[in-house]
Amino acid sequence: MMRSRVKVTTMLFVLIFSLTAGFCSAKDNKPPDTKPVQSCPSCKNGGQTGMWTYMTCIPGAPGAPGRDGAKGDLGSPGKTGTQGARGADGKKGAEGEPEIQGSAGQKGQRGVKGDGGTPQLVSHMNWKECAWKKLDPKESGLIYNCDFVKKYPDTVLHVYFAGNLRIASCDNCCSRWYFSFNGAECSSPGTIDGAFYMQTGRNHNLHHHRHIEGHCNNIQKGKVRVGFWVGKCVTGHKLADGETGWHSMNRIFIEEVPKAQQ
Numbered sequence: 001m002m003r004s005r006v007k008v009t010t011m012l013f014v015l016i017f018s019l020t021a022g023f024c025s026a027k028d029n030k031p032p033d034t035k036p037v038q039s040c041p042s043c044k045n046g047g048q049t050g051m052w053t054y055m056t057c058i059p060g061a062p063g064a065p066g067r068d069g070a071k072g073d074l075g076s077p078g079k080t081g082t083q084g085a086r087g088a089d090g091k092k093g094a095e096g097e098p099e100i101q102g103s104a105g106q107k108g109q110r111g112v113k114g115d116g117g118t119p120q121l122v123s124h125m126n127w128k129e130c131a132w133k134k135l136d137p138k139e140s141g142l143i144y145n146c147d148f149v150k151k152y153p154d155t156v157l158h159v160y161f162a163g164n165l166r167i168a169s170c171d172n173c174c175s176r177w178y179f180s181f182n183g184a185e186c187s188s189p190g191t192i193d194g195a196f197y198m199q200t201g202r203n204h205n206l207h208h209h210r211h212i213e214g215h216c217n218n219i220q221k222g223k224v225r226v227g228f229w230v231g232k233c234v235t236g237h238k239l240a241d242g243e244t245g246w247h248s249m250n251r252i253f254i255e256e257v258p259k260a261q262q
Contacts, residue, residue: 126151127255136244139175140231143244146252153221155256157181159192160213161228163250166243167196168205173240174198174233177212182225186216195233198240207246215260226254 130146150157159179167175178185178193185191192214198204232239244250 125256127253129254130252131249132245133249134245135247138230138244139239139242141229143177143228143230144250144252146226146228146254148224148226148254148256150219150221150224150256152256154259156259157216157219157224157226158214158255158257159216159226160211160253161251162211162253163209163244164207164246164248165194165196165210166205166207166246167198167201167240168243169202169241170198170238171200171202172198172237173201174235174237175230175240175242176233177210177228177230177244179212179214179216180227180229181216181219183227186214188217189215192216195235196240196242197233197235197237201240207243209248215257217259226252228252 126149128146128148130144132144136143148157161177161179165175165177167173174195174197176193176195178191185193192212194210194212196210230242230244
């Protein structure tokens with residue numbers, strides 16, 4: 001009797017084990033369950049002791065990792081975000097140290113003095129003419145003064161006389177008409193004069209238009225008295241019977257001009 005019970009129990013255990021193995025084998029082919037695995041469908045609260053403890057399902061070995069999936073399409077660009085508010089101004093930096101002043105350079109050499117400038121159009125800017133109509137029978141002395149204001153210290157005066165001059169009633173005689181500047185004749189480049197000589201003229205009384213002209217250097221700036229004179233010739237001949245002017249105008253022309261070229 002005892003053996004019969006053991007035999008029946010053994011057969012029953014083998015049958016239950018076979019059913020349990022088939023159940024677990026079928027279960028391994030399904031996707032893994034996210035629920036916690038229990039020892040047996042009928043087990044509750046962590047299972048019970050007894051024969052079911054030895055019927056627990058044994059999980060199979062984990063499968064190999066699958067390949068990476070295909071790369072998805074590029075998503076569309078996102079919208080531009082709104083501009084953020086302006087940040088607060090930064091703090092002012094510390095003031096830098098003052099620069100060190102360099103030493104003074106050496107004094108340069110003095111340049112060469114340049115040539116004096118020439119006043120532009122001075123001949124049109126400063127000139128004068130004195131004119132008169134009078135017969136002057138004087139044989140020696142001042143005929144006429146013409147005052148002129150010279151503007152520049154380094155210019156030249158250009159002067160001329162135009163009028164009627166005569167010598168008469170003498171043989172081997174001479175008269176000389178000349179300019180003076182503030183009472184003295186010109187020294188640079190030389191005197192401005194005209195000499196008229198007659199060898200035989202006791203019975204002659206000739207009136208001729210004459211022209212005496214020249215330039216005078218080294219005349220100071222300011223008022224200049226230009227005089228026109230008559231007198232003896234430097235040749236030593238006797239003084240002629242001279243006259244200045246005769247029924248025509250006499251003129252003294254004065255002009256301030258630049259220096260002549262060297």
